[in-house]
Amino acid sequence: MTVRHHDGIHFEIEGGTRIVADARSAVGDTNIVSHAHADHTFRTAPETVVCSPETAAIAEARTGTGFEFVDSVPGIELIPAGHVVGSSAALIDGANGRRYCYTGDFSIRDRCFLEGFDPHAVDADVLVMETTYGLPTYRFPPQESLESEVRDWIRDNGDRPLVCFGYSLGRAQKLQWLAREATEREILVSPSVREVNRAIESATDLSFPAREFDAEEGDLENLTDEILVVPSNQSRADWIDRLVERTDALKAGFSGWAVDDSFRYRGGYDVTFPLTDHCDFDELLETVRAIDPDRVYTTHGSDEAFADLLETEYGYRARPLKRDQTMLEEFC
Numbered sequence: 001m002t003v004r005h006h007d008g009i010h011f012e013i014e015g016g017t018r019i020v021a022d023a024r025s026a027v028g029d030t031n032i033v034s035h036a037h038a039d040h041t042f043r044t045a046p047e048t049v050v051c052s053p054e055t056a057a058i059a060e061a062r063t064g065t066g067f068e069f070v071d072s073v074p075g076i077e078l079i080p081a082g083h084v085v086g087s088s089a090a091l092i093d094g095a096n097g098r099r100y101c102y103t104g105d106f107s108i109r110d111r112c113f114l115e116g117f118d119p120h121a122v123d124a125d126v127l128v129m130e131t132t133y134g135l136p137t138y139r140f141p142p143q144e145s146l147e148s149e150v151r152d153w154i155r156d157n158g159d160r161p162l163v164c165f166g167y168s169l170g171r172a173q174k175l176q177w178l179a180r181e182a183t184e185r186e187i188l189v190s191p192s193v194r195e196v197n198r199a200i201e202s203a204t205d206l207s208f209p210a211r212e213f214d215a216e217e218g219d220l221e222n223l224t225d226e227i228l229v230v231p232s233n234q235s236r237a238d239w240i241d242r243l244v245e246r247t248d249a250l251k252a253g254f255s256g257w258a259v260d261d262s263f264r265y266r267g268g269y270d271v272t273f274p275l276t277d278h279c280d281f282d283e284l285l286e287t288v289r290a291i292d293p294d295r296v297y298t299t300h301g302s303d304e305a306f307a308d309l310l311e312t313e314y315g316y317r318a319r320p321l322k323r324d325q326t327m328l329e330e331f332c
């Protein structure tokens with residue numbers, strides 16, 4: 001088996017079978033989609049995709065194209081990754097009885113309506129993990145206190161509109177959830193958030209009662225105390241500036257990057273919360289210890305620093321999975 005990072009993660013089993021996960025061009029004999037975030041889904045659908053039913057529903061809604069999917073094939077098992085609705089880690093059988101765990105994006109925390117990934121239930125020899133927040137500076141408060149801080153902030157600011165920014169898939173639903181727990185004020189969502197809400201509602205028992213707004217159509221002219229949930233890439237948009245000017249709305253940003261002051265300035269936020277759908281540093285470490293693999297490959301974010309720490313401080317054999325660099329198990 002070789003492992004390679006090249007437009008997704010490629011696992012090549014001796015004999016030539018290629019399993020490709022999270023690639024834009026799904027060129028594998030078997031293609032896995034761990035979750036429906038745009039940077040993890042294909043551009044053109046392959047014949048069959050291995051993914052969860054929820055990921056299929058959301059990916060179909062977002063890409064506008066239908067595709068065939070199965071949630072397991074011989075030698076590949078999907079398990080919940082706790083990142084967003086439908087997100088899965090993959091357990092892949094390699095040669096000589098060795099087992100690979102590919103996490104995709106993941107979080108081990110239970111959050112709002114989502115259960116975290118359980119590394120204690122994983123039996124694998126090789127762990128391929130994302131390390132977005134793989135530096136010791138990224139340690140986030142306990143989830144319970146984070147969620148109650150968000151609810152308190154919503155309640156404490158009951159006399160003005162609140163604009164909450166988060167990814168359309170993931171943070172946006174958790175923000176709607178927390179807002180609903182905190183208050184009965186009306187929740188307004190942008191069209192892209194509504195689209196993901198609908199896809200999730202069609203594939204699960206969850207529901208996100210919110211009204212869709214169109215910023216260009218005057219839907220936001222008479223705001224008083226509504227809670228808006230808006231994709232984070234809109235935080236500096238002109239219509240947001242005009243809205244804040246007109247209504248005295250507060251802007252809130254939600255991300256693990258919020259532990260850096262620069263996150264607040266970059267987004268022009270009044271307040272930020274380190275609410276994330278990824279593991280913090282301690283949780284990444286807990287994952288490695290729980291699975292206790294004999295080899296770790298890291299991708300994304302602090303991949304080098306985290307692999308280095310695993311080797312020097314914790315005695316694991318670890319390497320960053322650099323793009324286009326093939327990792328043969330033998331030479332590590």
Ligand SMILES: [Zn+2]
Pocket residue numbers: 035037040083105
């Ligand atoms: Zn993701």
